Amino acid sequence: MHHTKAFRLWAGPDSTRVLLGVLGAVMASIPGVARAACYCEFPSGTETMAYGTRAACTIVMSEANKTCNIAFAATGADPGIATMMAPTRGEDYATEAYSISIEYLTYIRDRNIDKLTNPEYIKKTLPALMRAGYLRRNMPAELKELDASVLEFAQTQSKQIGAVFQGKMPEYKGERKKLEYHVSRTAVQLIFDRKIKITTIFMPEPR
Numbered sequence: 001m002h003h004t005k006a007f008r009l010w011a012g013p014d015s016t017r018v019l020l021g022v023l024g025a026v027m028a029s030i031p032g033v034a035r036a037a038c039y040c041e042f043p044s045g046t047e048t049m050a051y052g053t054r055a056a057c058t059i060v061m062s063e064a065n066k067t068c069n070i071a072f073a074a075t076g077a078d079p080g081i082a083t084m085m086a087p088t089r090g091e092d093y094a095t096e097a098y099s100i101s102i103e104y105l106t107y108i109r110d111r112n113i114d115k116l117t118n119p120e121y122i123k124k125t126l127p128a129l130m131r132a133g134y135l136r137r138n139m140p141a142e143l144k145e146l147d148a149s150v151l152e153f154a155q156t157q158s159k160q161i162g163a164v165f166q167g168k169m170p171e172y173k174g175e176r177k178k179l180e181y182h183v184s185r186t187a188v189q190l191i192f193d194r195k196i197k198i199t200t201i202f203m204p205e206p207r
Contacts, residue, residue: 038201040068056108058200060133069139071132073101074125081135085147100128108204116203117165119158126154126161126188129200139196146192149179153190157181161188165203 038057060069069076074097082093104125107115115121130150134143153176154161163169164183171184180191186203 038070038199040070056105056201058129058133058198060130060136060139060199061197062139062195067138069133069136071129073104074098074128074132075101076132077135078137081137081139081143082131085131085135085144097128097132100125104129111204113166113203117162119162122158122161123154126158126200126202127151129202130190130198133198133200134196142193145178146196149177149192150190150198153179153181157183167206 038059040059041061056073058071060071061067062069071077075094077093077097079094104116106112127150131147134146134150139146160169160172161183164171164185167185171182173180173182175181178193180194182189186205187199187201189200190198192198
């Protein structure tokens with residue numbers, strides 16, 4: 001019999017806790033997201049079972065796929081870790097993450113493809129969604145290098161990512177330094193140093 005692995009979500013300010021509480025209901029009301037899901041791919045034979053959610057989410061697998069962090073929209077980062085990674089106090093980061101999440105979910109709800117696929121918007125929002133999954137205390141020591149790689153990827157690939165999301169360009173894979181990447185019509189997956197896998201489902205399924 002399989003047992004559900006325990007997951008810990010950071011309980012941030014009241015506004016963030018409210019966002020986490022209502023996100024499931026919000027996503028259930030948005031057309032086109034049911035088929036896209038975040039799930040944890042644990043090694044076969046382990047006494048765990050995958051935990052799945054709908055879109056607007058990020059999973060981060062590490063420790064040979066034995067550890068899985070799940071984040072919803074841009075929420076979930078540990079404020080202490082965020083303070084070390086960015087020139088802002090942790091509570092400011094949490095407030096910004098909440099604002100990004102509300103804006104992002106509004107665009108998803110309205111299927112505002114133009115906004116979601118705008119390269120400047122991708123530069124800002126994709127790292128925020130990914131950071132929510134890996135700015136955690138259980139992540140490895142090379143966190144700063146991982147963060148720099150994610151930010152550089154978003155900055156340099158945002159135009160191509162937007163084109164793939166719009167269906168104007170086929171999905172693609174590539175590798176740069178320690179980072180492997182795969183951009184599909186709805187999601188972006190990064191593998192850092194062959195140890196940490198980040199998957200963000202950014203877009204609703206195309207109609």
